[in-house]
Amino acid sequence: MATAPGPAAGPLATVAPPRTGRFSGPNGRETATGILFVAPWIIGFVAFSALPMLASLVLSFTDFDPRQADEIRFVGAENYARMLSDPTLIKASAVTLRFALIVVPLSLAFALAVALMVNSTLLAGRNVFRTLFYLPLQIPIVASTVVWIGVLNVSNGWLNLGLGAIGLPAVDWLNSTFWVHPALAIMGLWGIGNMMLIFLAGLQSVPTELYDAARVDGAGVWARFRHVTLPMISPVLFYNLIIVLIATFQYFTQAYVITNGRGDPGGETLFFNLNLFREAFQFYNMGYASALAWVLFVVVLGLTAILFRTAGSWVYQGSGER
Template identity: 45%
Template sequence: MEPANNSEPPYERQLKLVPAKKKSFWSKNKHGILFASPWILGLLIFYAIPLFSSIYFSFTTYSILQPGEFVGLQNYKDLFTDSLFWKSVYNTVYFAVFFVPLSIIFGVALAMMLNMNVKGMGIYRTIFFLPTLVPHVALAVLWMWLLNPGFGLVNGLLSTIGIDGPAWLGSVTWSKPSLIMMSLWGIGQAVIIYLAGLGDIPEDYYDAAKVDGANWYQKMRHITLPLLTPVIFFNLVMGIIAAFQQFTLPYTLTQGQGTPANSLSFYVMYLYDNGFKFFKMGYASAMAWILFVIIMALTALVFITSKRWVHYQGK
Protein backbone atom coordinates (compact mmCIF):
# COMPACT_ATOMS: atom_id res chain seq x y z
CA MET A 1 0.00 0.00 0.00
CA GLU A 2 1.15 3.52 -0.79
CA PRO A 3 1.55 5.82 2.18
CA ALA A 4 -1.08 8.55 2.58
CA ASN A 5 -0.22 11.89 1.02
CA ASN A 6 0.45 14.17 3.95
CA SER A 7 2.13 16.86 1.89
CA GLU A 8 -0.75 19.32 2.50
CA PRO A 9 -0.37 21.62 5.50
CA PRO A 10 -2.28 20.50 8.62
CA TYR A 11 -4.59 23.57 8.66
CA GLU A 12 -5.77 22.88 5.08
CA ARG A 13 -6.58 19.26 5.92
CA GLN A 14 -8.51 20.49 8.95
CA LEU A 15 -10.55 22.95 6.84
CA LYS A 16 -11.56 20.13 4.50
CA LEU A 17 -12.73 17.94 7.33
CA VAL A 18 -14.84 20.57 9.16
CA PRO A 19 -18.00 21.52 7.14
CA ALA A 20 -18.86 25.23 6.87
CA LYS A 21 -21.70 26.39 9.07
CA LYS A 22 -24.83 27.49 7.22
CA LYS A 23 -25.99 31.00 8.07
CA SER A 24 -29.55 31.40 9.29
CA PHE A 25 -32.10 33.56 7.48
CA TRP A 26 -31.84 36.24 10.17
CA SER A 27 -28.04 36.42 10.05
CA LYS A 28 -28.14 36.75 6.25
CA ASN A 29 -30.87 39.40 6.09
CA LYS A 30 -30.83 41.17 9.45
CA HIS A 31 -29.34 44.40 8.13
CA GLY A 32 -31.85 44.64 5.29
CA ILE A 33 -34.75 43.85 7.62
CA LEU A 34 -33.59 46.46 10.13
CA PHE A 35 -33.33 49.13 7.44
CA ALA A 36 -36.78 48.18 6.04
CA SER A 37 -38.42 47.84 9.48
CA PRO A 38 -39.85 51.42 9.58
CA TRP A 39 -41.63 50.80 6.27
CA ILE A 40 -42.76 47.31 7.37
CA LEU A 41 -44.17 48.68 10.64
CA GLY A 42 -45.91 51.51 8.79
CA LEU A 43 -47.42 49.04 6.32
CA LEU A 44 -48.73 46.83 9.12
CA ILE A 45 -50.00 49.60 11.42
CA PHE A 46 -51.47 52.03 8.89
CA TYR A 47 -52.53 49.69 6.06
CA ALA A 48 -52.76 45.98 6.90
CA ILE A 49 -54.44 46.26 10.32
CA PRO A 50 -57.05 48.88 9.20
CA LEU A 51 -57.69 46.87 6.04
CA PHE A 52 -58.51 43.63 7.81
CA SER A 53 -60.32 45.49 10.60
CA SER A 54 -62.64 47.12 8.05
CA ILE A 55 -63.60 43.68 6.74
CA TYR A 56 -64.75 42.71 10.23
CA PHE A 57 -66.43 46.07 10.89
CA SER A 58 -68.48 45.72 7.69
CA PHE A 59 -70.33 42.86 9.39
CA THR A 60 -71.00 44.85 12.59
CA THR A 61 -72.82 47.97 13.80
CA TYR A 62 -69.51 49.55 14.86
CA SER A 63 -69.95 53.32 15.30
CA ILE A 64 -66.47 54.54 16.45
CA LEU A 65 -67.94 55.45 19.85
CA GLN A 66 -69.25 51.93 20.50
CA PRO A 67 -67.86 48.53 19.49
CA GLY A 68 -71.19 47.47 17.99
CA GLU A 69 -72.66 44.02 17.44
CA PHE A 70 -72.06 41.42 14.78
CA VAL A 71 -74.96 41.57 12.29
CA GLY A 72 -73.62 39.46 9.42
CA LEU A 73 -74.65 40.68 5.97
CA GLN A 74 -77.26 43.12 7.27
CA ASN A 75 -75.21 46.21 6.29
CA TYR A 76 -74.95 44.94 2.72
CA LYS A 77 -78.68 44.17 2.61
CA ASP A 78 -79.51 47.66 3.88
CA LEU A 79 -77.27 49.23 1.23
CA PHE A 80 -79.13 47.54 -1.61
CA THR A 81 -82.41 48.99 -0.32
CA ASP A 82 -80.96 52.48 0.26
CA SER A 83 -82.15 54.91 -2.44
CA LEU A 84 -79.38 57.43 -1.73
CA PHE A 85 -76.80 54.67 -2.12
CA TRP A 86 -78.07 53.90 -5.63
CA LYS A 87 -78.20 57.62 -6.42
CA SER A 88 -74.55 57.97 -5.44
CA VAL A 89 -73.67 54.92 -7.55
CA TYR A 90 -75.47 56.44 -10.55
CA ASN A 91 -73.72 59.81 -10.15
CA THR A 92 -70.31 58.16 -9.84
CA VAL A 93 -70.81 55.87 -12.84
CA TYR A 94 -72.12 58.81 -14.89
CA PHE A 95 -69.00 60.81 -14.05
CA ALA A 96 -66.64 57.90 -14.80
CA VAL A 97 -68.31 56.98 -18.11
CA PHE A 98 -67.94 60.50 -19.50
CA PHE A 99 -64.83 61.80 -17.76
CA VAL A 100 -62.43 58.89 -18.37
CA PRO A 101 -62.86 58.70 -22.21
CA LEU A 102 -62.89 62.51 -22.53
CA SER A 103 -59.74 62.83 -20.43
CA ILE A 104 -57.97 60.34 -22.71
CA ILE A 105 -59.16 62.07 -25.91
CA PHE A 106 -58.30 65.59 -24.75
CA GLY A 107 -55.10 64.44 -23.05
CA VAL A 108 -53.73 62.73 -26.17
CA ALA A 109 -54.79 65.64 -28.40
CA LEU A 110 -53.12 68.21 -26.13
CA ALA A 111 -49.97 66.09 -25.83
CA MET A 112 -49.70 65.80 -29.60
CA MET A 113 -50.07 69.57 -30.00
CA LEU A 114 -47.53 70.25 -27.23
CA ASN A 115 -45.12 67.80 -28.86
CA MET A 116 -44.76 69.92 -31.99
CA ASN A 117 -41.46 71.63 -32.69
CA VAL A 118 -42.59 75.22 -32.11
CA LYS A 119 -40.68 78.08 -30.57
CA GLY A 120 -41.59 78.68 -26.93
CA MET A 121 -43.20 75.26 -26.50
CA GLY A 122 -41.83 75.01 -22.95
CA ILE A 123 -43.99 78.00 -21.97
CA TYR A 124 -47.12 76.43 -23.46
CA ARG A 125 -46.44 73.15 -21.64
CA THR A 126 -46.06 75.02 -18.37
CA ILE A 127 -49.35 76.87 -18.90
CA PHE A 128 -51.27 73.63 -19.50
CA PHE A 129 -49.66 71.99 -16.47
CA LEU A 130 -50.32 74.87 -14.03
CA PRO A 131 -53.99 73.93 -13.26
CA THR A 132 -52.82 70.64 -11.73
CA LEU A 133 -50.91 72.64 -9.10
CA VAL A 134 -54.06 74.44 -7.93
CA PRO A 135 -55.59 72.79 -4.81
CA HIS A 136 -59.01 71.30 -5.44
CA VAL A 137 -60.66 73.59 -2.88
CA ALA A 138 -59.32 76.69 -4.65
CA LEU A 139 -60.28 75.14 -7.98
CA ALA A 140 -63.85 74.66 -6.77
CA VAL A 141 -64.12 78.27 -5.55
CA LEU A 142 -62.74 79.56 -8.87
CA TRP A 143 -65.24 77.58 -10.94
CA MET A 144 -68.12 78.58 -8.68
CA TRP A 145 -67.40 82.16 -9.70
CA LEU A 146 -66.93 81.31 -13.37
CA LEU A 147 -70.17 79.29 -13.55
CA ASN A 148 -72.29 81.63 -11.46
CA PRO A 149 -75.57 82.03 -13.42
CA GLY A 150 -75.87 85.73 -12.52
CA PHE A 151 -72.41 87.28 -12.90
CA GLY A 152 -70.22 84.35 -14.01
CA LEU A 153 -67.75 84.78 -16.86
CA VAL A 154 -69.03 81.73 -18.77
CA ASN A 155 -72.63 82.92 -18.95
CA GLY A 156 -71.39 86.44 -19.71
CA LEU A 157 -69.50 85.18 -22.74
CA LEU A 158 -72.51 83.11 -23.85
CA SER A 159 -74.81 86.13 -23.59
CA THR A 160 -72.59 88.07 -26.02
CA ILE A 161 -73.51 85.58 -28.74
CA GLY A 162 -77.20 85.48 -27.82
CA ILE A 163 -77.23 82.32 -25.68
CA ASP A 164 -78.81 82.24 -22.23
CA GLY A 165 -76.49 80.15 -20.13
CA PRO A 166 -77.95 77.49 -17.79
CA ALA A 167 -77.75 77.52 -14.01
CA TRP A 168 -74.77 75.11 -14.22
CA LEU A 169 -74.12 73.96 -10.64
CA GLY A 170 -77.65 74.94 -9.63
CA SER A 171 -79.24 72.71 -12.27
CA VAL A 172 -79.85 68.97 -11.93
CA THR A 173 -79.22 68.57 -15.65
CA TRP A 174 -76.00 70.57 -15.85
CA SER A 175 -74.37 69.94 -12.45
CA LYS A 176 -72.52 66.74 -13.43
CA PRO A 177 -71.42 68.05 -16.86
CA SER A 178 -70.09 71.12 -15.02
CA LEU A 179 -68.07 68.89 -12.71
CA ILE A 180 -66.71 66.94 -15.69
CA MET A 181 -65.65 70.22 -17.32
CA MET A 182 -63.85 71.30 -14.13
CA SER A 183 -62.05 67.97 -13.88
CA LEU A 184 -60.95 68.13 -17.53
CA TRP A 185 -59.35 71.50 -16.78
CA GLY A 186 -56.83 69.70 -14.56
CA ILE A 187 -55.59 66.87 -16.81
CA GLY A 188 -52.12 68.39 -17.13
CA GLN A 189 -50.52 65.54 -15.21
CA ALA A 190 -51.87 62.98 -17.70
CA VAL A 191 -50.67 65.21 -20.56
CA ILE A 192 -47.12 65.10 -19.18
CA ILE A 193 -47.28 61.29 -19.17
CA TYR A 194 -48.54 61.27 -22.76
CA LEU A 195 -45.71 63.62 -23.74
CA ALA A 196 -43.22 61.18 -22.22
CA GLY A 197 -44.82 58.36 -24.23
CA LEU A 198 -44.63 60.40 -27.44
CA GLY A 199 -40.97 61.13 -26.80
CA ASP A 200 -40.31 57.40 -26.50
CA ILE A 201 -41.53 56.67 -30.05
CA PRO A 202 -38.49 56.35 -32.38
CA GLU A 203 -38.27 58.88 -35.22
CA ASP A 204 -37.29 56.06 -37.59
CA TYR A 205 -40.93 55.01 -37.88
CA TYR A 206 -42.00 58.50 -38.97
CA ASP A 207 -39.09 58.76 -41.42
CA ALA A 208 -40.05 55.45 -43.01
CA ALA A 209 -43.70 56.52 -43.22
CA LYS A 210 -42.67 59.84 -44.80
CA VAL A 211 -40.69 57.97 -47.46
CA ASP A 212 -43.80 55.88 -48.18
CA GLY A 213 -45.83 59.07 -48.63
CA ALA A 214 -47.95 58.86 -45.47
CA ASN A 215 -49.74 62.03 -44.36
CA TRP A 216 -50.10 63.24 -40.75
CA TYR A 217 -53.37 61.36 -40.19
CA GLN A 218 -51.89 58.06 -41.39
CA LYS A 219 -48.83 58.60 -39.18
CA MET A 220 -51.07 59.27 -36.19
CA ARG A 221 -53.34 56.29 -36.84
CA HIS A 222 -50.71 53.68 -37.70
CA ILE A 223 -47.69 54.84 -35.66
CA THR A 224 -48.48 57.32 -32.88
CA LEU A 225 -51.66 55.85 -31.41
CA PRO A 226 -50.60 52.16 -31.52
CA LEU A 227 -47.25 52.91 -29.88
CA LEU A 228 -48.92 55.20 -27.36
CA THR A 229 -51.38 52.53 -26.20
CA PRO A 230 -49.22 51.42 -23.22
CA VAL A 231 -49.42 54.96 -21.83
CA ILE A 232 -53.14 55.18 -22.64
CA PHE A 233 -53.61 51.87 -20.83
CA PHE A 234 -51.87 53.22 -17.72
CA ASN A 235 -53.89 56.46 -17.70
CA LEU A 236 -57.09 54.50 -18.32
CA VAL A 237 -56.58 52.38 -15.21
CA MET A 238 -55.57 55.38 -13.08
CA GLY A 239 -58.47 57.42 -14.47
CA ILE A 240 -61.03 54.74 -13.56
CA ILE A 241 -59.68 54.51 -10.00
CA ALA A 242 -59.66 58.31 -9.59
CA ALA A 243 -63.14 58.73 -11.11
CA PHE A 244 -64.74 56.25 -8.70
CA GLN A 245 -63.03 58.03 -5.79
CA GLN A 246 -64.21 61.53 -6.77
CA PHE A 247 -64.69 63.47 -3.53
CA THR A 248 -62.99 66.84 -3.02
CA LEU A 249 -64.52 68.86 -5.86
CA PRO A 250 -68.19 67.89 -5.36
CA TYR A 251 -67.84 68.03 -1.58
CA THR A 252 -66.43 71.57 -1.72
CA LEU A 253 -68.89 72.76 -4.35
CA THR A 254 -71.92 71.59 -2.38
CA GLN A 255 -70.48 71.88 1.15
CA GLY A 256 -71.08 68.17 1.55
CA GLN A 257 -74.80 68.38 0.71
CA GLY A 258 -74.68 66.93 -2.83
CA THR A 259 -77.17 69.54 -4.05
CA PRO A 260 -79.14 70.16 -6.17
CA ALA A 261 -81.41 67.18 -5.52
CA ASN A 262 -78.41 64.94 -4.69
CA SER A 263 -77.19 65.26 -8.30
CA LEU A 264 -73.65 65.81 -6.95
CA SER A 265 -73.82 63.21 -4.19
CA PHE A 266 -71.01 60.85 -5.12
CA TYR A 267 -70.19 57.40 -3.73
CA VAL A 268 -67.20 58.41 -1.60
CA MET A 269 -69.11 61.44 -0.29
CA TYR A 270 -71.92 59.20 0.94
CA LEU A 271 -69.35 56.80 2.39
CA TYR A 272 -67.69 59.70 4.25
CA ASP A 273 -71.03 60.95 5.57
CA ASN A 274 -71.95 57.53 6.93
CA GLY A 275 -68.60 57.02 8.59
CA PHE A 276 -67.79 60.45 10.01
CA LYS A 277 -71.11 62.33 10.12
CA PHE A 278 -73.55 59.64 11.16
CA PHE A 279 -70.90 57.44 12.85
CA LYS A 280 -72.16 54.37 11.02
CA MET A 281 -68.68 53.00 10.50
CA GLY A 282 -69.86 49.44 9.90
CA TYR A 283 -72.17 50.70 7.14
CA ALA A 284 -69.34 52.79 5.66
CA SER A 285 -66.96 49.82 5.76
CA ALA A 286 -69.45 47.76 3.77
CA MET A 287 -69.62 50.57 1.21
CA ALA A 288 -65.84 50.69 1.04
CA TRP A 289 -65.58 46.99 0.25
CA ILE A 290 -68.28 47.20 -2.42
CA LEU A 291 -66.28 50.03 -4.02
CA PHE A 292 -63.12 47.94 -3.78
CA VAL A 293 -64.80 45.03 -5.58
CA ILE A 294 -66.16 47.32 -8.33
CA ILE A 295 -62.77 48.96 -8.97
CA MET A 296 -60.96 45.62 -8.92
CA ALA A 297 -63.46 44.11 -11.37
CA LEU A 298 -63.15 47.04 -13.78
CA THR A 299 -59.35 47.03 -13.52
CA ALA A 300 -59.25 43.29 -14.18
CA LEU A 301 -61.53 43.77 -17.20
CA VAL A 302 -59.20 46.45 -18.61
CA PHE A 303 -56.17 44.21 -18.05
CA ILE A 304 -57.84 41.25 -19.78
CA THR A 305 -58.92 43.30 -22.81
CA SER A 306 -55.56 45.11 -23.01
CA LYS A 307 -54.03 42.12 -24.83
CA ARG A 308 -56.16 43.02 -27.85
CA TRP A 309 -55.43 46.74 -28.13
CA VAL A 310 -52.20 47.54 -26.26
CA HIS A 311 -49.12 47.31 -28.50
CA TYR A 312 -45.60 47.33 -27.13
CA GLN A 313 -42.54 48.20 -29.17
CA GLY A 314 -40.70 45.16 -30.46
CA LYS A 315 -43.74 42.86 -30.16
Protein backbone atom coordinates in the same frame (compact mmCIF):
# COMPACT_ATOMS: atom_id res chain seq x y z
CA MET B 1 -24.66 55.83 -24.05
CA ALA B 2 -27.72 53.84 -24.87
CA THR B 3 -28.37 52.94 -28.45
CA ALA B 4 -31.32 53.82 -30.60
CA PRO B 5 -33.90 51.13 -31.34
CA GLY B 6 -33.30 48.74 -34.19
CA PRO B 7 -32.91 50.28 -37.64
CA ALA B 8 -35.97 50.96 -39.76
CA ALA B 9 -38.19 48.89 -37.55
CA GLY B 10 -41.85 49.28 -38.51
CA PRO B 11 -44.38 49.64 -35.72
CA LEU B 12 -45.11 45.95 -35.73
CA ALA B 13 -41.53 44.82 -35.81
CA THR B 14 -40.81 45.86 -32.25
CA VAL B 15 -43.94 44.39 -30.78
CA ALA B 16 -42.49 40.93 -30.51
CA PRO B 17 -38.76 41.23 -29.96
CA PRO B 18 -36.71 38.06 -29.95
CA ARG B 19 -36.67 36.41 -26.56
CA THR B 20 -33.18 35.31 -25.98
CA GLY B 21 -30.63 35.54 -23.23
CA ARG B 22 -30.64 34.90 -19.56
CA PHE B 23 -34.09 36.41 -18.88
CA SER B 24 -35.87 34.06 -21.26
CA GLY B 25 -37.15 31.61 -18.68
CA PRO B 26 -38.02 31.78 -15.03
CA ASN B 27 -35.41 30.49 -12.67
CA GLY B 28 -34.53 30.77 -9.02
CA ARG B 29 -32.13 33.57 -9.53
CA GLU B 30 -34.55 35.68 -11.54
CA THR B 31 -37.24 35.09 -8.95
CA ALA B 32 -34.94 36.17 -6.16
CA THR B 33 -33.80 39.29 -8.02
CA GLY B 34 -37.37 40.21 -8.92
CA ILE B 35 -38.58 39.83 -5.37
CA LEU B 36 -35.61 41.82 -4.11
CA PHE B 37 -36.57 44.78 -6.29
CA VAL B 38 -40.23 44.51 -5.37
CA ALA B 39 -39.42 44.10 -1.67
CA PRO B 40 -39.69 47.80 -0.72
CA TRP B 41 -43.31 47.79 -1.72
CA ILE B 42 -44.02 44.47 0.05
CA ILE B 43 -42.49 45.79 3.27
CA GLY B 44 -44.43 49.04 3.03
CA PHE B 45 -47.63 47.19 2.28
CA VAL B 46 -47.29 44.98 5.33
CA ALA B 47 -46.25 47.88 7.53
CA PHE B 48 -48.72 50.57 6.51
CA SER B 49 -51.52 49.28 4.27
CA ALA B 50 -52.35 45.67 5.03
CA LEU B 51 -53.62 46.20 8.55
CA PRO B 52 -55.86 49.21 7.80
CA MET B 53 -57.30 47.45 4.76
CA LEU B 54 -57.98 44.31 6.73
CA ALA B 55 -59.45 46.38 9.56
CA SER B 56 -61.86 48.11 7.21
CA LEU B 57 -62.94 44.73 5.84
CA VAL B 58 -63.60 43.52 9.37
CA LEU B 59 -65.40 46.75 10.22
CA SER B 60 -67.73 46.20 7.29
CA PHE B 61 -69.28 43.37 9.29
CA THR B 62 -69.85 45.58 12.34
CA ASP B 63 -71.90 48.61 13.37
CA PHE B 64 -68.72 50.60 14.11
CA ASP B 65 -69.33 54.22 15.15
CA PRO B 66 -66.04 56.06 15.62
CA ARG B 67 -67.54 58.09 18.45
CA GLN B 68 -68.50 54.93 20.32
CA ALA B 69 -65.63 52.63 19.40
CA ASP B 70 -66.09 50.57 22.54
CA GLU B 71 -69.70 49.70 21.72
CA ILE B 72 -68.82 48.00 18.45
CA ARG B 73 -70.98 44.97 17.59
CA PHE B 74 -70.61 42.25 15.01
CA VAL B 75 -73.65 42.37 12.71
CA GLY B 76 -72.81 39.71 10.14
CA ALA B 77 -73.69 40.60 6.56
CA GLU B 78 -76.34 43.12 7.62
CA ASN B 79 -74.48 46.07 6.07
CA TYR B 80 -74.26 44.28 2.76
CA ALA B 81 -77.91 43.29 2.88
CA ARG B 82 -78.88 46.89 3.62
CA MET B 83 -77.43 48.05 0.31
CA LEU B 84 -80.09 46.18 -1.62
CA SER B 85 -82.80 48.41 -0.20
CA ASP B 86 -80.97 51.72 0.05
CA PRO B 87 -82.52 54.12 -2.49
CA THR B 88 -79.81 56.72 -1.90
CA LEU B 89 -77.16 54.19 -2.80
CA ILE B 90 -78.95 53.18 -5.98
CA LYS B 91 -79.22 56.81 -7.03
CA ALA B 92 -75.59 57.48 -6.10
CA SER B 93 -74.40 54.51 -8.14
CA ALA B 94 -76.41 55.60 -11.16
CA VAL B 95 -75.11 59.17 -10.88
CA THR B 96 -71.53 57.93 -10.64
CA LEU B 97 -71.85 55.65 -13.66
CA ARG B 98 -73.45 58.38 -15.73
CA PHE B 99 -70.73 60.79 -14.77
CA ALA B 100 -67.99 58.26 -15.50
CA LEU B 101 -69.37 57.68 -18.99
CA ILE B 102 -68.89 61.39 -19.77
CA VAL B 103 -65.75 62.11 -17.85
CA VAL B 104 -63.49 59.16 -18.57
CA PRO B 105 -63.49 59.46 -22.39
CA LEU B 106 -63.67 63.24 -22.32
CA SER B 107 -60.71 63.76 -20.04
CA LEU B 108 -58.59 61.12 -21.79
CA ALA B 109 -59.30 62.66 -25.19
CA PHE B 110 -58.68 66.21 -24.00
CA ALA B 111 -55.45 65.30 -22.21
CA LEU B 112 -54.18 63.46 -25.28
CA ALA B 113 -55.14 66.31 -27.60
CA VAL B 114 -53.33 68.82 -25.40
CA ALA B 115 -50.29 66.54 -25.15
CA LEU B 116 -50.15 66.23 -28.94
CA MET B 117 -50.49 69.96 -29.25
CA VAL B 118 -47.71 70.86 -26.82
CA ASN B 119 -45.51 68.15 -28.33
CA SER B 120 -45.88 69.45 -31.85
CA THR B 121 -42.81 70.90 -33.52
CA LEU B 122 -45.15 73.47 -35.02
CA LEU B 123 -45.67 75.05 -31.62
CA ALA B 124 -43.40 77.91 -30.66
CA GLY B 125 -42.60 78.15 -26.97
CA ARG B 126 -43.60 74.62 -26.06
CA ASN B 127 -42.09 74.86 -22.58
CA VAL B 128 -44.31 77.78 -21.77
CA PHE B 129 -47.42 76.03 -23.05
CA ARG B 130 -46.66 72.87 -21.08
CA THR B 131 -46.21 74.92 -17.96
CA LEU B 132 -49.46 76.79 -18.58
CA PHE B 133 -51.51 73.64 -19.08
CA TYR B 134 -50.05 72.22 -15.90
CA LEU B 135 -50.68 75.37 -13.85
CA PRO B 136 -54.15 74.55 -12.51
CA LEU B 137 -52.81 71.48 -10.74
CA GLN B 138 -50.64 73.74 -8.66
CA ILE B 139 -53.55 75.71 -7.28
CA PRO B 140 -54.57 74.55 -3.81
CA ILE B 141 -57.97 72.92 -3.83
CA VAL B 142 -59.46 75.39 -1.34
CA ALA B 143 -58.66 78.20 -3.75
CA SER B 144 -59.51 76.50 -7.02
CA THR B 145 -62.96 75.55 -5.83
CA VAL B 146 -63.73 79.10 -4.78
CA VAL B 147 -62.52 80.16 -8.22
CA TRP B 148 -64.85 77.76 -9.98
CA ILE B 149 -67.85 78.72 -7.89
CA GLY B 150 -67.19 82.27 -9.05
CA VAL B 151 -66.54 81.38 -12.69
CA LEU B 152 -69.66 79.23 -12.95
CA ASN B 153 -72.04 81.68 -11.31
CA VAL B 154 -75.19 82.15 -13.30
CA SER B 155 -75.34 85.93 -13.35
CA ASN B 156 -71.79 87.25 -13.15
CA GLY B 157 -69.60 84.18 -13.70
CA TRP B 158 -67.04 84.66 -16.43
CA LEU B 159 -68.12 81.53 -18.27
CA ASN B 160 -71.64 82.86 -18.70
CA LEU B 161 -70.33 86.32 -19.55
CA GLY B 162 -68.29 84.63 -22.28
CA LEU B 163 -71.28 82.66 -23.51
CA GLY B 164 -73.34 85.84 -23.46
CA ALA B 165 -70.71 87.64 -25.54
CA ILE B 166 -71.21 85.09 -28.33
CA GLY B 167 -74.98 85.24 -28.00
CA LEU B 168 -75.61 82.11 -25.97
CA PRO B 169 -78.04 82.04 -23.05
CA ALA B 170 -76.86 81.99 -19.45
CA VAL B 171 -76.67 78.58 -17.79
CA ASP B 172 -77.16 77.99 -14.08
CA TRP B 173 -74.26 75.54 -13.97
CA LEU B 174 -74.25 74.60 -10.34
CA ASN B 175 -77.95 74.69 -9.48
CA SER B 176 -79.39 72.85 -12.46
CA THR B 177 -79.72 69.08 -12.32
CA PHE B 178 -79.01 68.97 -16.04
CA TRP B 179 -75.97 71.24 -16.15
CA VAL B 180 -74.17 70.26 -12.99
CA HIS B 181 -72.48 67.21 -14.55
CA PRO B 182 -71.18 69.18 -17.53
CA ALA B 183 -70.01 71.82 -15.05
CA LEU B 184 -68.10 69.27 -13.00
CA ALA B 185 -66.71 67.75 -16.19
CA ILE B 186 -65.39 71.17 -17.24
CA MET B 187 -63.87 71.60 -13.81
CA GLY B 188 -62.34 68.14 -14.21
CA LEU B 189 -60.68 69.15 -17.48
CA TRP B 190 -58.78 71.72 -15.50
CA GLY B 191 -56.93 68.94 -13.73
CA ILE B 192 -55.65 67.09 -16.80
CA GLY B 193 -52.08 68.28 -16.21
CA ASN B 194 -50.84 64.96 -14.94
CA MET B 195 -52.46 62.97 -17.70
CA MET B 196 -51.08 65.39 -20.25
CA LEU B 197 -47.62 65.03 -18.78
CA ILE B 198 -47.85 61.26 -18.84
CA PHE B 199 -49.02 61.27 -22.45
CA LEU B 200 -46.20 63.65 -23.23
CA ALA B 201 -43.68 61.30 -21.71
CA GLY B 202 -45.17 58.56 -23.89
CA LEU B 203 -45.02 60.71 -27.01
CA GLN B 204 -41.43 61.62 -26.27
CA SER B 205 -40.40 58.01 -26.37
CA VAL B 206 -41.90 57.19 -29.76
CA PRO B 207 -38.82 56.72 -31.97
CA THR B 208 -38.75 59.23 -34.81
CA GLU B 209 -37.68 56.46 -37.16
CA LEU B 210 -41.16 54.99 -36.95
CA TYR B 211 -42.70 58.20 -38.26
CA ASP B 212 -40.10 58.40 -41.02
CA ALA B 213 -40.83 54.83 -42.04
CA ALA B 214 -44.57 55.50 -42.04
CA ARG B 215 -44.04 58.62 -44.12
CA VAL B 216 -42.05 56.62 -46.62
CA ASP B 217 -45.00 54.21 -46.77
CA GLY B 218 -47.19 57.20 -47.65
CA ALA B 219 -49.09 57.42 -44.38
CA GLY B 220 -50.89 60.71 -43.78
CA VAL B 221 -51.28 62.56 -40.47
CA TRP B 222 -54.23 60.50 -39.31
CA ALA B 223 -52.69 57.19 -40.42
CA ARG B 224 -49.45 58.06 -38.62
CA PHE B 225 -51.42 58.90 -35.49
CA ARG B 226 -53.55 55.78 -35.75
CA HIS B 227 -50.82 53.29 -36.64
CA VAL B 228 -47.72 54.73 -35.03
CA THR B 229 -48.57 57.14 -32.23
CA LEU B 230 -51.54 55.34 -30.70
CA PRO B 231 -49.94 51.88 -30.52
CA MET B 232 -46.68 53.30 -29.24
CA ILE B 233 -48.31 55.32 -26.45
CA SER B 234 -50.82 52.60 -25.63
CA PRO B 235 -48.94 51.68 -22.42
CA VAL B 236 -49.38 55.15 -20.98
CA LEU B 237 -52.88 55.39 -22.41
CA PHE B 238 -53.61 52.20 -20.53
CA TYR B 239 -52.17 53.69 -17.38
CA ASN B 240 -54.21 56.88 -17.73
CA LEU B 241 -57.34 54.87 -18.41
CA ILE B 242 -56.95 52.79 -15.27
CA ILE B 243 -56.08 55.78 -13.10
CA VAL B 244 -58.88 58.00 -14.38
CA LEU B 245 -61.30 55.12 -13.94
CA ILE B 246 -60.27 54.64 -10.31
CA ALA B 247 -60.33 58.38 -9.72
CA THR B 248 -63.80 58.76 -11.24
CA PHE B 249 -65.27 56.01 -9.13
CA GLN B 250 -63.72 57.71 -6.11
CA TYR B 251 -64.81 61.17 -7.29
CA PHE B 252 -65.36 63.19 -4.18
CA THR B 253 -63.48 66.38 -3.37
CA GLN B 254 -64.93 68.84 -5.89
CA ALA B 255 -68.46 67.58 -5.39
CA TYR B 256 -68.01 67.82 -1.65
CA VAL B 257 -66.68 71.36 -1.65
CA ILE B 258 -69.11 72.73 -4.23
CA THR B 259 -72.21 71.39 -2.51
CA ASN B 260 -71.04 71.23 1.09
CA GLY B 261 -71.38 67.48 0.85
CA ARG B 262 -75.14 67.53 0.32
CA GLY B 263 -75.15 66.30 -3.27
CA ASP B 264 -77.06 69.33 -4.57
CA PRO B 265 -78.88 69.86 -6.79
CA GLY B 266 -81.40 67.09 -6.32
CA GLY B 267 -78.83 64.43 -5.44
CA GLU B 268 -77.14 64.79 -8.84
CA THR B 269 -73.74 65.25 -7.22
CA LEU B 270 -74.21 62.66 -4.50
CA PHE B 271 -71.57 60.41 -6.04
CA PHE B 272 -70.86 56.96 -4.68
CA ASN B 273 -67.90 58.10 -2.67
CA LEU B 274 -69.62 61.23 -1.40
CA ASN B 275 -72.45 59.05 -0.19
CA LEU B 276 -69.85 56.80 1.42
CA PHE B 277 -68.25 59.80 3.09
CA ARG B 278 -71.61 60.95 4.42
CA GLU B 279 -72.31 57.55 5.87
CA ALA B 280 -68.84 57.43 7.42
CA PHE B 281 -68.33 60.92 8.78
CA GLN B 282 -71.70 62.64 8.88
CA PHE B 283 -73.93 59.77 9.93
CA TYR B 284 -71.08 57.87 11.62
CA ASN B 285 -72.20 54.57 10.09
CA MET B 286 -68.60 53.52 9.58
CA GLY B 287 -69.55 49.85 9.35
CA TYR B 288 -71.93 50.50 6.49
CA ALA B 289 -69.45 52.86 4.85
CA SER B 290 -66.79 50.15 5.01
CA ALA B 291 -69.15 47.71 3.35
CA LEU B 292 -69.85 50.27 0.61
CA ALA B 293 -66.12 50.75 0.15
CA TRP B 294 -65.53 47.04 -0.25
CA VAL B 295 -68.31 46.70 -2.79
CA LEU B 296 -66.86 49.58 -4.78
CA PHE B 297 -63.47 47.95 -4.36
CA VAL B 298 -64.63 44.66 -5.83
CA VAL B 299 -66.34 46.38 -8.76
CA VAL B 300 -63.39 48.59 -9.66
CA LEU B 301 -60.84 45.86 -9.09
CA GLY B 302 -62.91 43.61 -11.35
CA LEU B 303 -62.99 46.28 -14.06
CA THR B 304 -59.27 46.78 -13.69
CA ALA B 305 -58.60 43.07 -13.94
CA ILE B 306 -60.74 42.85 -17.09
CA LEU B 307 -58.85 45.78 -18.61
CA PHE B 308 -55.57 44.07 -17.78
CA ARG B 309 -56.82 40.91 -19.53
CA THR B 310 -57.72 42.82 -22.66
CA ALA B 311 -54.47 44.79 -22.48
CA GLY B 312 -52.58 42.06 -24.30
CA SER B 313 -54.55 42.74 -27.45
CA TRP B 314 -54.12 46.49 -27.64
CA VAL B 315 -51.33 47.64 -25.37
CA TYR B 316 -47.91 47.69 -26.96
CA GLN B 317 -45.17 46.15 -24.83
CA GLY B 318 -41.82 47.16 -26.24
CA SER B 319 -40.06 44.56 -24.18
CA GLY B 320 -42.68 41.92 -24.57
CA GLU B 321 -44.61 41.38 -21.38
CA ARG B 322 -44.19 37.82 -20.33
